[in-house]
Amino acid sequence: MSPTEPGTIAEPHGEISQAIVDQASEWLVKLWSGVATAADHDACLRWRDAHADHERAWQRLEGAVEKFHSVPRDISKVALEKHLKAPSRRRVLKTFGALLAGSTAIYAGRRTEVWQRYAADFHTAIGETRAVLLADSSRIVLNTATAIDVRFDARERRVELRAGEILVETAHDAAERARPFIVTTPVGNIRALGTRFTVRQTDEGLSKVAVFEGAVAVEHGESGTAVTRIEAGRQAILSRRGATDVAATDESASAWTSGSLIVERMRLDAFLQELNRYRAGVVRCDPSVAHLVLTGVYSLDDTDRILRSLAKALPVTVDYRTRYWVVVTAR
Amino acid sequence: MEERLQSDRRYAERHLSRLRFDALAASPVFKNASMAISGLPREALHTLYSDHHLWLQSWLRRRLGCAFDAADLTHDTYARLIRSNRAPNPDESRSWLVRIAKGLVIDLLRRRRLEISYRAALALLPEREEPSAEEREITIEMLIDIDATLDRMPAKARQAFLLNRLERLTYPQIAERLNVSVASVQKYMLAAIKACYSAAYSEHVAN
Numbered sequence: 024m025s026p027t028e029p030g031t032i033a034e035p036h037g038e039i040s041q042a043i044v045d046q047a048s049e050w051l052v053k054l055w056s057g058v059a060t061a062a063d064h065d066a067c068l069r070w071r072d073a074h075a076d077h078e079r080a081w082q083r084l085e086g087a088v089e090k091f092h093s094v095p096r097d098i099s100k101v102a103l104e105k106h107l108k109a110p111s112r113r114r115v116l117k118t119f120g121a122l123l124a125g126s127t128a129i130y131a132g133r134r135t136e137v138w139q140r141y142a143a144d145f146h147t148a149i150g151e152t153r154a155v156l157l158a159d160s161s162r163i164v165l166n167t168a169t170a171i172d173v174r175f176d177a178r179e180r181r182v183e184l185r186a187g188e189i190l191v192e193t194a195h196d197a198a199e200r201a202r203p204f205i206v207t208t209p210v211g212n213i214r215a216l217g218t219r220f221t222v223r224q225t226d227e228g229l230s231k232v233a234v235f236e237g238a239v240a241v242e243h244g245e246s247g248t249a250v251t252r253i254e255a256g257r258q259a260i261l262s263r264r265g266a267t268d269v270a271a272t273d274e275s276a277s278a279w280t281s282g283s284l285i286v287e288r289m290r291l292d293a294f295l296q297e298l299n300r301y302r303a304g305v306v307r308c309d310p311s312v313a314h315l316v317l318t319g320v321y322s323l324d325d326t327d328r329i330l331r332s333l334a335k336a337l338p339v340t341v342d343y344r345t346r347y348w349v350v351v352t353a354r
Numbered sequence: 355m356e357e358r359l360q361s362d363r364r365y366a367e368r369h370l371s372r373l374r375f376d377a378l379a380a381s382p383v384f385k386n387a388s389m390a391i392s393g394l395p396r397e398a399l400h401t402l403y404s405d406h407h408l409w410l411q412s413w414l415r416r417r418l419g420c421a422f423d424a425a426d427l428t429h430d431t432y433a434r435l436i437r438s439n440r441a442p443n444p445d446e447s448r449s450w451l452v453r454i455a456k457g458l459v460i461d462l463l464r465r466r467r468l469e470i471s472y473r474a475a476l477a478l479l480p481e482r483e484e485p486s487a488e489e490r491e492i493t494i495e496m497l498i499d500i501d502a503t504l505d506r507m508p509a510k511a512r513q514a515f516l517l518n519r520l521e522r523l524t525y526p527q528i529a530e531r532l533n534v535s536v537a538s539v540q541k542y543m544l545a546a547i548k549a550c551y552s553a554a555y556s557e558h559v560a561n
Contacts, residue, residue: 048547052540057524087554088547090496090503091519100520101475102468102497106504106512107520344419346463347470 039080046070047080051088104148146170147187150301150326152282157182160194161204164280166223167301180204184230188223190280191215211243211261218255221277233258233272241266284321284329291315291337295351302326304347311353312339402447403432410451417459427462431455461498468497503553507546514539515546 050067053059071078091099100107147153147165154164158175165171169187179202182191193204193215204215206222208230213222218237224230232239234253241251243265251266253259258272275285284301286294292313299306301323315337321329330341330349342350407428414424431454442450472494476485485493504512510532517523517531525539532539 044551045548048544048551051547052543055518055543056540057518057522058526083555084547084551087550090499091550094493094496094500096520097479098472098475098493099497099500101478102471103501103504103516103520104471105467106501106516342419345466 039076039083043074043076043080044084047077047084050081051084144172149303150323152279159196162192162194164190166190166279175202178202181207183207184222184224186224188221188279190219190221190277192219193217208261210263211241211266213261214240214242216240230261231258232261232266233276235272235274235277278320279323282323284323285319286321287318288316289318291317291333291339291351298326298329304345304349306330306349307351309350309352312337312351315339398441399432399436401444402435402441406447406451407432409448410455413452414455414459418462423462427455427458430458434458464501465494465498468494468501472497499553503550506553507549508542511542511545511549514542518543 050070053063054067071081094102145153145155145163145165147167147169149168152164152166154162155171156162157173157180159180161180163171163182166188169189170185171189172183172185174181174183180196182189182205184206189206191204191206195217196202196204206213206215208222208224209228210230213220213230213232216238218234218239220232220234220237220239222230222232232241232253234255234257236255238252238254241253241259241261243249243251243261243263249265251259253266253269256271256273257269258276259266259270260268275287278285284297286297289297290313292308294317295306295308317333317336319336321332323329330351333339333351334341334354338354339351340354342352344350410431411424411428414427415421418424418427431451434454435450438454472490504516507515513532514528517528518525523531525536525543529536529539
């Protein structure tokens with residue numbers, strides 16, 4: 024291709040040399056910096072005027088990036104979540120929070136819950152884990168698809184669990200009069216007594232509390248006057264009627280904080296339900312294989328790999344109807 | 355008896371394949387294309403279809419897990435092959451078809467994913483007018499285009515680009531966020547912008 028003299032009309036569909044396209048790209052890089060001066064803009068205009076091919080390259084380049092400005096940014100941020108997500112759950116946990124807080128889950132059935140999460144003070148996307156250091160040095164780790172609001176005032180430290188699961192490690196309050204640390208759930212409040220514990224909202228609208236250090240006092244009933252104490256090494260299910268099913272627990276119940284799922288003789292249907300919390304979409308279990316049991320330590324980094332490993336460990340077939348719809352059936 | 359059944363089934367399959375081929379041939383894309391293409395005569399196309407379409411359809415069904423999607427994409431694969439104006443050598447027929455089909459599978463999954471996440475975005479951001487069906491379709495098309503372009507960018511370039519375009523951060527802010535120099539951010543942005551250009555103007559395979 025021969026270079027065109029300035030002032031002559033360029034062939035409308037002729038190729039533009041790569042060198043000119045590169046120059047146009049460099050100008051755009053300069054103007055998008057957020058710190059470009061009026062002189063930079065003028066210089067770019069002069070470059071565009073200098074040659075018909077410069078202007079054509081510029082127009083074509085603007086055409087190529089226009090789509091990024093045609094979709095409202097708030098829509099793009101949610102719809103392109105895949106690209107905004109940090110690469111690995113574990114790294115997210117280590118660096119205390121994702122680069123860009125992930126926002127949504129991706130299917131209609133959980134829409135209200137999605138909205139709950141999005142509007143909360145701190146939240147995680149499906150499959151994400153995030154550690155938050157609170158003003159009093161207490162630490163909270165948010166498990167997958169979780170949302171919390173934090174309300175600290177002169178009288179108390181209150182964390183509202185709106186969805187999902189948290190691990191709480193309370194710090195001693197440095198305020199003059201130590202304020203109580205309380206986690207609220209729809210079915211009752213959990214008052215920390217110097218401690219490390221998890222609280223999880225279940226799909227059935229109950230809360231599950233497991234205590235690893237110290238103890239907690241569960242307040243429930245109409246006026247919150249009924250109190251049940253749960254000691255370290257114990258877990259309980261909370262409903263509006265109180266704490267029931269008090270049973271033993273151990274550290275493996277908080278293994279998710281380090282990216283693992285530890286199960287011992289767990290039924291397959293319960294296991295898949297658990298796994299489903301860490302994946303967008305649904306994982307269904309055929310009733311004919313629901314009773315199979317498994318034991319193991321699984322890395323939550325890659326739930327597809329966990330699903331693949333099932334077919335090796337058990338007489339089952341894992342069928343991907345679509346990426347978001349997985350069915351486990353008898354082999 | 356067994357042999358008789360086998361041959362009946364083969365006959366039925368061939369007959370069925372003829373019917374499906376006629377349906378494809380009746381579609382406008384085929385009519386226009388087959389007249390225009392000298393290198394791809396009707397008989398060659400028919401052979402390409404009857405010899406491989408069932409195989410391709412089952413290949414696609416294994417990939418997609420859905421017979422309806424597989425049937426649709428089989429049709430689209432042939433339609434795209436016709437539009438491409440190029441005929442494969444007979445011994446490369448299946449690898450050609452698979453290459454086209456793979457691209458279509460990626461496109462389909464991308465579209466499904468973005469349709470879902472766009473719906474989620476609308477549900478999350480309620481303070482806006484309900485978009486019309488047409489506006490939705492246009493937005494989804496744009497998102498598909500954006501998503502495919504982002505996939506072409508190196509990871510760091512993509513990260514810098516999104517921080518700049520979606521979060522409106524300046525290069526010095528991005529440099530701080532990513533813990534790199536401003537010169538590196540400029541390098542990432544240049545790579546990202548070049549990816550946009552080539553996504554918009556370079557020839558796509560099998561298009």
